[in-house]
Amino acid sequence: MKVAVLGLGIMGQGVARTLLxxxxxxxxxxxxxxxxxxxADEGATVxxxxxxxxxxxxxxxxIVFDADSVIDVLDAAEGHVPDGAVWVQSSTIGLEGTGRVVETAAKHGIPLIEAMMLxxxxxxxxxxxxxxxAGEKALIEKAQPVLDSMGQKTVVAGPTVGNGTALKLAANAWIATITAGTAQSLAVTKALGLDPDLFLQAIDGGASDSPYAHQKGANMIKGDYPASFALDGLRKDVGLIADASRANGVDTTLIDALGKVYAAASDKGHGDDDISSVYTGFGD
Incomplete structure (x- = not known):
């Protein structure tokens, strides 16, 4: 099966190597x-x-950064997509952006589904x-061997392109929350004169424990933030979550507060660092 990967950021590079x-x-x-x-040296055609x-x-x-970028590549590919091919939109671009992408794909006659990457x-x-x-069942089935390579499982969110985006926004709200929550607890522990690692020891194995807290918390304690998920990428997603929430009657008090602390870390120069650098938004 021939697969084209458009976009080689952190996620695109990882996916391309997995498929190879x-x-x-x-x-x-x-x-x-x-x-x-x-x-090219790894076996791909460039x-x-x-x-x-x-x-x-x-x-x-x-797998590009935003809706405008997806539309740009759809426009550039117009007339060159083979009959029977399926376009899998995997960029986190929000509900409004997804709507524009769906319109563009339809205008160009390009069969489109989405498969958000969690x-x-x-x-x-x-x-x-x-x-x-999310999308037409037959198109998802055609792309399934690729999705099976990329992921340990596929959750089908619904028959409409946009259902997967909705679920991804909900999931990334959780990621933003637990990462910033871990940072806050570590910052409080340190500020009150204790070793921050004691917080991770305290939750370890309990009902409130999370592997993510230990993974990201270790970065925070070391003050080392190699990018696994860039902070400015999640900051963009937090804005998309806030927009979708406001448009659909969900109170945005928490997501707006998260937006502020991620912005504070970005303003300190950590936009390209891992999301665990949100710790610096609490004053460290």
């Missing part, structure tokens, strides 16, 4: 060509344009993401 390892015929494209070049990347593909993955760098590199799919 699993034996797929992979073509990659990235707006910045220097990120794509190394994949395309110079989205049109060239999709020309022979059975499944096309768009997970970060390591799950992308090891095929352990959770895929949140």
């Amino acid at each position: 390892r699993d034996g797929f015929d992979v073509t990659v494209w990235n707006r910045s060509s220097e990120k794509a070049a190394p994949f 395309a110079e344009s989205p049109a060239a990347a999709v020309a022979d593909a059975d499944v096309i993955l768009s 997970g970060t760098k390591t799950p992308a590199e090891t095929g352990k993401l959770v895929m949140l799919a």
Whole structure:
């Protein structure tokens, strides 16, 4: 099966390598060509344009930053998507952005589903993401071998493109909350004169424990934030969550507060660092 991967950020790189390892015929494209070049040595075909990347593909993955970027690659690929191919939109772009992408795909006659990726760098590199799919059943089934390579399971959120996005926003609200909550508890522990690791020891194995708290908390305690999920990426998602919540009658007190603390960390220069750097938004 031939797969085109459009976009080679942290997640796109991990997914492309997973697909190569699993034996797929992979073509990659990235707006910045220097990120794509190394994949030639790893067995992928490097395309110079989205049109060239999709020309022979059975499944096309768009893993770019925002809705405008997805629309740009859809426009660039117009007329070059093979008959029978399916376009899998995997970028977190919010409900309004997804609506615009659906309209663009329909205008170009491109069969579209979505498969949001729940997970970060390591799950992308090891095929352990959770895929949140939505769209026409037959199209999801066509793309399923690719989704099975990318993820440990696929949750079908519904028959309409946008259902997967809705579920991803809910999931990322949880990720934003537990990451910032861990940071707050560690900051309070330290400020009150204790070793911050005592907080992680206190919750370990209890009903309130979370593996994520230990993973991200270890980064916070060390003050080392290698990017697995860039802070500005989650900050963008927090804004999308707030927009969707306001539009649908959900109180935004908590998500707005999260937006402020992630913004504070970004303003301190941590936008490209891991989301665990939100710890710095609490004053460290």
